[in-house]
Amino acid sequence: MQHIKQPITRFIIRLWRGPATSYQKEILPGNSHNNSPQHHNTTTIDAEKSNxxxxxxxxxxxxxxxxxxxxxxxxxxxxxxxxxxxxxxxxxxxxxxxxxxxxxxxxxxxxxxxxxxxxxxxxxxxxxxxxxxxxxxxxxxxxxxxxxxxxxxxxxxxxxxxxxxxxxxxxxxxxxxxxxxxxxxxxxxxxxxxxxxxxxxxxxxxxxxxxxxxxxxxxxxxxxxxxxxxxxxxxxxxxxxxxxxxxxxxxxxxxxxxxxxxxxxxxxxxxxxxxxxxxxxxxxxxxxxxxxxxxxxxxxxxxxxxxxxxxxxxxxxxxxxxxxxxxxxxxxxxxxxxxxxxxxxxxxxxxxxxxxxxxxxxxxxxxxxxxxxxxxxxxxxxxxxxxxxxxxxxxxxxxxxxxxxxxxxxxxxxxxxxxxxxxxxxxxxxxxxxxxxxxxxxxxxxxxxxxxxxxxxxxxxxxxxxxxxxxxxxxxxxxxxxxxxxxxxxxxxxxxxxxxYAIPIDPSSSALKFTTVLNLEDISFTTFGQAKFNLDQLVISSDKQTDAALVSEWLNLPPGVYRIKASLDYDVESQSEEQHAAHISLHGVRLLNKIPQSAGINQLFEVYFKKDSDACQLSFGLGGWSTGKGVIQIRDLQISFVHIENPN
Structure with missing residues (x-):
């Protein structure tokens, strides 16, 4: 056993102290300025001082x-x-x-x-x-x-x-x-x-x-x-x-x-x-x-x-x-x-x-x-x-x-x-x-x-x-x-x-609380673009590619974060695979949801936006910074104010 213990002991000591190799001489510059002939064919790194x-x-x-x-x-x-x-x-x-x-x-x-x-x-x-x-x-x-x-x-x-x-x-x-x-x-x-x-x-x-x-x-x-x-x-x-x-x-x-x-x-x-x-x-x-x-x-x-x-x-x-x-x-x-x-x-x-x-x-x-x-x-x-x-x-x-x-x-x-x-x-x-x-x-x-x-x-x-x-x-x-x-x-x-970049906050967590501020019956709509509109049924349709929408009245909501829950019936086609066919947006400001070529009945869409002090309009329609054709009907709409507490 002695012949086995000695090499193991030497290995442990070497691991603990570090091998006396040339590497230590390289990184410890007190040893790097060696002018002996055997060192003329090497390059060392001078780390300035051995201590x-x-x-x-x-x-x-x-x-x-x-x-x-x-x-x-x-x-x-x-x-x-x-x-x-x-x-x-x-x-x-x-x-x-x-x-x-x-x-x-x-x-x-x-x-x-x-x-x-x-x-x-x-x-x-x-x-x-x-x-x-x-x-x-x-x-x-x-x-x-x-x-x-x-x-x-x-x-x-x-x-x-x-x-x-x-x-x-x-x-x-x-x-x-x-x-x-x-x-x-x-x-x-x-x-x-x-x-x-x-x-x-x-x-x-x-x-x-x-x-x-x-x-x-x-x-x-x-x-x-x-x-x-x-x-x-x-x-x-x-x-x-x-x-x-x-x-x-x-x-x-x-x-x-x-x-x-x-x-x-x-x-x-x-x-x-x-x-x-x-x-x-x-x-x-x-x-x-x-x-x-x-x-x-x-x-x-x-x-x-x-x-x-x-x-x-x-x-x-x-x-x-x-x-x-x-x-x-x-x-x-x-x-x-x-x-x-x-x-x-x-x-x-x-x-x-x-x-x-x-x-x-x-x-x-x-x-x-x-x-x-x-x-x-x-x-x-x-x-x-x-x-x-x-x-x-x-x-x-x-x-x-x-x-x-x-x-x-x-x-x-x-x-x-x-x-x-x-x-x-x-x-x-x-x-x-x-x-x-x-x-x-x-x-x-x-x-x-x-x-x-x-x-x-x-x-x-x-x-x-x-x-x-x-x-x-x-x-x-x-x-x-x-x-x-x-x-x-x-x-x-x-x-x-x-x-x-980020972690989502679970909507069901205690960090988020929702207060409903507007429902569908509280909002009136007008039209934008070239399409067929039925304002009573809140329907927009077109057989041709177009950029058109049902646009809400101006909403004077207090500054803050809001959630939109909208139920839509739709059957829409885009002009190309790279483009979306329909949209939900803050009218003329930014897209909130790009709807691809697809169809759905009473489909629920949930989007969030942050509003500043200015009034805004909501837009539901075909295209939207794009073009699309088909039909969309707004079945239900709810806008809620979002209270956010720091999850930490």
Missing amino acids: PEGDSYIDLLCFASALYLIIPSAIFLFYFAPWPFFTSIAFSAVIGSTTHRYLADIDALKIPKFRTGQLINLFFALMLTWISGILPPFAENIDWYKHYAIFDSLTNNQWPPILITVEGPYVLRYCLSYYIIPSLAAKAFGATHLSYLIYLWTALGYFLVLSLAFNSRSTCLKAVFYGLIFLLFSGADILGYLHTGFMVTGIKYHLEWWAKVGELASVITNAIWTPQHALAGWIISFLIWRYPKWSLPHSFVLLASTATWSPLVLVGICPILLFTAWQSGLRHIISWSNIVFGPALLMITISYLLNGSEGIPKHLIWNVESFSAADWILFICLEFGFVVTALLFICNQNRLLLCYIACTLLTLCVFYVGHWNDLLMRGSIPAIGILAVLSSHAIVDSPLQWRKAPLAILLIFGLVTPINEIRRAVTEKRIQQERRVSISDIINESPYLAPQ
Whole structure:
């Protein structure tokens, strides 16, 4: 038995302490400046000091980065998730412990020396945020319709906001940590300052990302090249696009969906399209990867915080955490923060985010209709396979990490989760970020010029993607204030997105109470458009395609939320399959229900709308921002005022 016990004991000790491998030398820079001949063929990552606690700059950087993730997460969970009292105690304890650890080090009380690399990082952070279009003159991409909708909802409503859609009231349920601080500040200082607050908050995040990624002691020229290579890092999408010729309709210059089943977004694409995912993914991955002794004791709390920024990034960071913990030693994970608070906060966060998410599609990638095995293999090669292979020839001491990242990305490529394969796009952010950092160091630091050539060629092909993103920001028009939409508008237009953003409030729950204000006999109707009308029987009919309706008198209802319950007899046809045949609407304002080509007797329709101070008219008819033919009769109608109590 002794010959069995000894290897097991050695394995447990090694797992507890961490293997004395070259990986630890890479991430602990005290060992990286080795000029011995056997190290001339390697590229290492300088994480600035083997004892981060002894350097005031590293302490301040890690402390600020952790707070950037944790503070908005704590506020978010307090207002939106169950058990706010426990959440506030847990986060207060973690923040207090982290602050005490930071201030307990006498070096932390010293003002860090100014470093040139910090100025370069700040410049890149400000420019990257500016290019995203938050401030003029650059244009935002279409994802900013959603971002503005969430910011406006948080700024102008009580928390959690209630969303009124045609299908009924919803409660906003989304990963909101990115949006919390600017929205709170806008509540305090006024919504007119919201864009500036978003800009400052986002730029601060990217400054922390670049500061965590690269050594601030680097020379000015090195810092510039580090930042440029990192920000312009991308797969060779142009080669894939030339192969398939596929581009998403309506998005100019966007090549990254060339494989039709997903995209591995470039650094700049993630930054300017989805900062809520990118910031969390890069900050936590660089904290854990480059500063494990600082981050591992609070890793579970950092994971819970990351989930409130992006649950998809949480999936992608878990493999990085496991790898780093294995390399650094499991002893660094054992802490009160990880044993007591971290798991509880993780369960609260995940249960909140999964509530009502059943409608989000989930498939294996080969079950997707547009899947092609040849294109999928080419996708893997062009997006990360060739880059990882090129890095293996340069970064000898990072080979284990590179293989691990490749396996992580390959695993993500097997699944299709979300309407746009969101798991692949967002779960890959930590791994892609680390590849971008390794590529920056490989190009700038490696003395082996000929080994750099394959990587440099791949990065040159990849330049087309970030250049196209910048091109769009420069050439497109900005989103005008009057064109902004609400989350309710997004759900009304695309009901399949509802599980991603909100939870419906059950009409039978105590949170909703209905008071009838008008019945059919209380309302008179007139006609609109060309059709046959019978106002006594409330019938409209037409043998030809038309846009016509029975329109109610002006309804001077008090502002608030209303429910319409209408019973209709109808038999209608649309002009084409893409169009609806009939409608219920607020006349001349917006559609409440699109009725497709179909027939029904005494069919009940139930829709909701939010009314402001102006009077409105209801419309029941053929077409409606479309054309249709057939017959409709209103059998019954009831309008009720909806009293909504916060379901939390």
